[in-house]
Amino acid sequence: MSQPNAGPIPADRYPLVIRGLTKTYPGASRPAVQAIDLEVQPGEILTLLGPSGCGKTTTLRLIAGLEEPDQGEIRIFGRTVYGPGVRVPAERRGLGMVFQEHALFPHLSVAENVAFGLHRLSRAERKQRVQEVLRLVGLAGLENRMPHHLSGGQQQRVALARALAPRPHLVLMDEPFSNLDAALRVQMREEVRRILKEHGSAGILVTHDQTDALAISDRIAVMNGGQVERYPPGDLHRPPHGLCRPVCGEDQPPLRRAEPDRAAAGRDPAGSHPLPGNPWLYPRECLCGLRPAGQL
Amino acid sequence: MGAAVQRPIGFGSGDPTASGAGAARPHGRVARVLTRNIWIRLWGGRAPYPSLLVVAGGTALLMAVPLLYLIVRALGAGHKVWADLWYARLPGLLGNTLKLALATTALAACMGLPLAWLVMRTDLPGRRVVRWLGALPLVYPAFVGSVVYIDIFGPRGLLEQGLQRIVGEPVRLPSIYGLPGSALVIALFTYPYLYLLTAAALGNLNYTLEEAARTAGLRGMAIFRRVTLPLIRPAVSAGALMVAFHALAEFGTVALMRYDTFTSAIFLQLLGRFDPGRAAALSTILVALTCLILVGEQQFARRARYYQTVGTWRPAPPVRLGPWRWPALIFVGLVLLLSLGLPTGMILYWTAQALQQGLDLRLLEYIWNSVSSAALAATLATALAFPIAYLAARNAGPGSRFLHLLAYSGYALPGVVVALAMTFVFLRWLPGLYGTLWVMVAAYVVRFMPEAIGSEQSALVQIAPSVEDASRLLGHSFMATIRRVTLPLAVPGLVAGWSMVFLNALKELPATLLLRPVGHDTLAVRVWIPASDGFYTRSGPPALFLILLAVPPVMILVGRMLRERRKEDAA
16 A cells, blocks of 8 residues: 555546446436545555445446446546546446456356457467466466356456456456355455455455455445445545444444454444444454454 | 545546536536436336447338238228128128137147146156157148148048948048138147147246145145146246137138138138238238237236246156056047147158159259248348347337337238238339249248247346446457357357247248249148149148258257256256
8 A cells, every 4th residue: 555645646547536426227216326426546445335225336337337327427547438528438448347246258268258358469468368367366277167167266266367357457346255155255355355456456346245345445435325425535545543333234243343442432332323423444454353363 | 634635636627526517507417317318218227239229120110011001001991891891701700710719729728738737747658758749740830730631531531431441332521621620730730839838837837836835734736726827827828829829820721621710811812802902901800819819928928937936946746647647648649649640640651652653853942942931031030130139138128118019010910911911012112022032031031030039038138238248348349249248148049039930931831822933832832732732642742841841940949948957057
């Protein structure tokens, strides 16, 4: 991560800047996404966290260009891909995306899946890049397998490799872990974080699972009712301390328990409702509590 | 930090939310968003790809032209024609046609329903083979079957001759002509529609539901009545309406059996008296009937798809027939004998007799004519159906439903009527093409393209849209995505649609008879011409090749309908 005092990074170096993005599905009574502002910093993994129907997947699809917003502006690395008079189609936004159901091409082998986005490279370059990415995700040697012969975790890796192969600087992930069993899920989120960091890509993850969110992201934006709640204003690099509980359903464990001291710092010990006050989530610190053997 | 805190990454003056650039002409913006919303609501929330929409819209409109122009001509036929028809012909024809549809459907139900249950839910010996054999009568055009039945059971037919030899004096059997013969023959060769849909529904039925009924205290017949039957009822209804639909459209059988229905009356108006206005008036009433039936069929078919189980699924353990297997086997044997054994035997017998008189080499020409025109129609229909099927599968909204409906309008035209409508259309707008192969092929496409739309649509629905999204995100345009992802994955549906159109075009008699170019005889025509003059043996060789060519497409259809669910499906 960048240093806290390095000063503001110029906006055209941000992988993603969103301003006033609004989308109402035809026939819906209220907007799925309402005037949200969002930005992703270079190399950062941002999570959109929220209950189902909160607009997080819509936001992701708007960024990807799979849905068209009603208004607002989307800039990717300083280039406006959606704005007044500008509509760049999905295939020319240069993004990588990992889908919830992996969406592997069932008629193509692992290598062909990964090479699918490399149509502009020469044959030799393509082959080399496929090898490179498959090594990165730990699937070297499985080039000729068909997707339905892979386990869930392997399919997940292929999906990630396919998204990373064209070297996107921003990778979108839509509930990528929801189809994995619990053990694999824990393993995969570590892996995905490592792979993205190794690759140097920024990422946006959409999930309703706060454990996923806390484990993988550098920063979390909580969405609710089509709006980003508790999105930190101010300096992105020096979040205030304190931990609050994102409300994503009552069944999720209150994370404060992981670290009693911080729970005390939170302002609502009863804790089932959004905490007032400073709404910062700072996962790096949560990890201390959640994972005693963690990196911090 | 002040303002910078509120907006850490400012856009400067270009920021729309900051500068209010979007609010400069709020009414224009609102109007634009509203128009766009109305537009994409027509297409299920996603704007369709423009060139795809243009092709689909153009195709759908063209498909609707014959029906619309037929109606125009019928309305223009004049008051006198309508009054005449209304009092003189209509009551009789309507009664006869409805009686035929009802009797055929009832007979087909007597054959198809027990057969479906026996092969799917019991331990009937040889049920795996019977599953396939039960659908095989589809290779026969019904009129070929009626030629066989008339040769055997008709006056001075094989049976009467045989009996005469035994008894020693002329024997008169009850007449096969009229309603009973027509209904029986049509039922024998169309019951597979009912059988296949019912068998597929029974095979898809989730046994867990029946177990749930059992735990709720129901038993035996009560479970069947309250759980199984309601779940398969939409499929059974769709199948029954399919049979009725074919009975209404059937021309060859009723003509040979001398039973007056709409199709034979229209044919007579066309060939005998050439009174196109009157024929058009008669046709619109027949088309109204088929439309009713098709609308019902579509409703039931949709409901049948809803009832198909997704998620956990367990096959039902077969019912043990015990001693009942003997009557069951006799029943199955009888149905297969009448619908498969007898016609096949007779055709082989005719062929053997015809071969004694030497082989007519023009047979090769008939085969080529049949195959080439059916294949051409199938290829055109498969290609033209794709944009419409794609819109229906991916942009399901009022807009795509309307296009779908337009494209289906040819389906409601029985062969005789489609011939009449194509005659009108080509003479009016493309007289230069009238009398060429293209009129015939166009008639096949108009009439059978809905079969291709149906198979392609169900194949496309099964392809997850996210797979196409993934391709877009990897830098491929919409068209490249269709070519590299969608089409390869939809191949089974394309093949099934192609073979359905091929099969139906191969079997189509009246449209071919009325529209073929001079000298362009197909196998169906060459079965018909000698048979309608009573020279049955000469129908043998073309009939044999006709059914042989029909076997592969029928096998593809059956394989798709009765695909066995595997264990993975349950997971």
